[in-house]
Amino acid sequence: MRAGDSFTIVNRGKISFDAETFTLLYLPIVGSNAFALYQLLTTFSTGRISHFLEYLNIGLNPFLESLDKLSGLGLVKVFDDHTMLYFDVKSPLTYDEFLSDDFYKQLLISRIGENRVTGLSKKIEVKGQNISKKFHEVYKVDFDNEPKAAVSTDSFDMGAFKSLMDRQGLTFSNENLERLSLYSLAEKFDLNWYELFKKAESTANADKTLNLSALTRSLSASSEPQVALSSFPKAFADLIVSSKSHEPVEFIQQIKSQAGGFVSGDERKILNNLTKQNLPSEVQNVLIHYILVQQKNASLSSNFVNTLANDWMRNKVFTAEMAVKRILERSESAQIKAQEKQNFTKKQTKIVKEAPKWSNPSYENKTSEEELARLEKIRLASLQKLKGEQQ
Known part of the structure; x- marks a missing residue:
C-alpha cells in the first residue's frame, strides 16, 4: 500500500x-x-x-x-x-455488546484495569412496574413462514472453556493475559473451545495451571505438515504408530519386560521430569526406544536423556514423526563425521622415505679417480669465485 x-x-x-x-x-x-x-x-x-x-x-x-x-x-x-x-x-x-463480550472486556481490562472496566459496567437499577408490551401483543407474525434464527459458530465460547477447566481442576496463572491468548490461539488454529481445551489440558503444568507456551508449541508443531509414514523405514514407521498409543511408563515397561529387566525409581523420576517439561508422550516414547533399543543401553541416564530432550525441544520436536526424523538426521551426521575422520587419518599417514645410499653401513664408494678430480676442480672454482665476491 x-x-x-x-x-x-x-x-x-x-x-x-x-x-x-x-x-x-x-x-x-x-x-x-x-x-x-x-x-x-x-x-x-x-x-x-x-x-x-x-x-x-x-x-x-x-x-x-x-x-x-x-x-x-x-x-x-x-x-x-x-x-x-x-x-x-x-x-x-x-x-452493552462490548462489555458482555468476554474477549473485548478482557482486552479493555488489559489496557485500563479491572476496576475502571467494572465501573463502566455498572448500570442504573430501574424501579417501578414494567408496563411494556410484549411482541406478540403488538405484532402479528405468520409463524409458519418465520425465518430460523442463525446461530453463530465463529465466536470462541470462553464460558464453556472455563467451566470445563473448573471441573478438571485446571487454573490460570495470569487470567487476563491467558484468556486473550486463548482467543488468539483458537482463531489462529481454527479450533472450537473443546478442541482447544483438550490441547490445553494435555500441555498443562504439573500443578494444573495452563502452560500457554507449551500449548502454543504443541499447536504449532501439530499444524505443520507431517512426513508420511510410508517415507520412513518400516521399523521406524512401526515405532511411530506404537509411540502414539502408549504412555511413557507403559512403553518403557514393555521394553524392559522383553529384555527381562524392570523400571527403576530413577527412570520414573526422569520420565516425570520430561512430562513436567511438557515433552509430549509420543516423543518421550521415541526417546526411550532410541536409548534402550537402538543405543543398547540397559537403563535411562538422566544426563543422556536431558541432552537429547533439550536438543529436541530447541528444534521444536513435538511429534513422534519429528523425533524419528531427528534420530535419522543424527545418525546420518555421525556417519558423515566418521567418514571424514577416516579420510583425514589416511591423509595423515606418514610416507616412509628411502634413506640415502651413503647412510648404509655396507655402502661402498665406487667413484673413479677421474671423477674425484673433476669434482675437486669444481669445488675449488666455486670457492675462488666466492672469495672474489667477498673482496
Missing part, C-alpha cells in the same frame, strides 16, 4: 456510530491514530491514501499500523485488487 493508491469506502453512510461508546471502550485499545482514522473512514467516500496522511498528519507506516489495529478488531475489512483499495467499514459493538 502506497500513499498514491486510490481507495473507495464501500458502505459509506451505513455505519452505526456512537461516539461516546467508541471513545470509552475502543480508544484505550486502538490508540488515538486508529481512533481518528476510523472516524475519517466513516466520512470519506473516495480518494487517495495520502488524504488520510494529510488529515491525520502521520506517515504511511503509522497509518498502516492504525489500519491493522482496526481490521484486527473487525472494524474495517481491506480489499486490494491492485488497481483500487476497498474499505468495508463495520459498525462498532454497542456499549
Whole structure:
C-alpha cells in the first residue's frame, strides 16, 4: 500500500456510530491514530491514501499500523485488487455488546484495569412496574413462514472453556493475559473451545495451571505438515504408530519386560521430569526406544536423556514423526563425521622415505679417480669465485 493508491469506502453512510461508546471502550485499545482514522473512514467516500496522511498528519507506516489495529478488531475489512483499495467499514459493538463480550472486556481490562472496566459496567437499577408490551401483543407474525434464527459458530465460547477447566481442576496463572491468548490461539488454529481445551489440558503444568507456551508449541508443531509414514523405514514407521498409543511408563515397561529387566525409581523420576517439561508422550516414547533399543543401553541416564530432550525441544520436536526424523538426521551426521575422520587419518599417514645410499653401513664408494678430480676442480672454482665476491 502506497500513499498514491486510490481507495473507495464501500458502505459509506451505513455505519452505526456512537461516539461516546467508541471513545470509552475502543480508544484505550486502538490508540488515538486508529481512533481518528476510523472516524475519517466513516466520512470519506473516495480518494487517495495520502488524504488520510494529510488529515491525520502521520506517515504511511503509522497509518498502516492504525489500519491493522482496526481490521484486527473487525472494524474495517481491506480489499486490494491492485488497481483500487476497498474499505468495508463495520459498525462498532454497542456499549452493552462490548462489555458482555468476554474477549473485548478482557482486552479493555488489559489496557485500563479491572476496576475502571467494572465501573463502566455498572448500570442504573430501574424501579417501578414494567408496563411494556410484549411482541406478540403488538405484532402479528405468520409463524409458519418465520425465518430460523442463525446461530453463530465463529465466536470462541470462553464460558464453556472455563467451566470445563473448573471441573478438571485446571487454573490460570495470569487470567487476563491467558484468556486473550486463548482467543488468539483458537482463531489462529481454527479450533472450537473443546478442541482447544483438550490441547490445553494435555500441555498443562504439573500443578494444573495452563502452560500457554507449551500449548502454543504443541499447536504449532501439530499444524505443520507431517512426513508420511510410508517415507520412513518400516521399523521406524512401526515405532511411530506404537509411540502414539502408549504412555511413557507403559512403553518403557514393555521394553524392559522383553529384555527381562524392570523400571527403576530413577527412570520414573526422569520420565516425570520430561512430562513436567511438557515433552509430549509420543516423543518421550521415541526417546526411550532410541536409548534402550537402538543405543543398547540397559537403563535411562538422566544426563543422556536431558541432552537429547533439550536438543529436541530447541528444534521444536513435538511429534513422534519429528523425533524419528531427528534420530535419522543424527545418525546420518555421525556417519558423515566418521567418514571424514577416516579420510583425514589416511591423509595423515606418514610416507616412509628411502634413506640415502651413503647412510648404509655396507655402502661402498665406487667413484673413479677421474671423477674425484673433476669434482675437486669444481669445488675449488666455486670457492675462488666466492672469495672474489667477498673482496
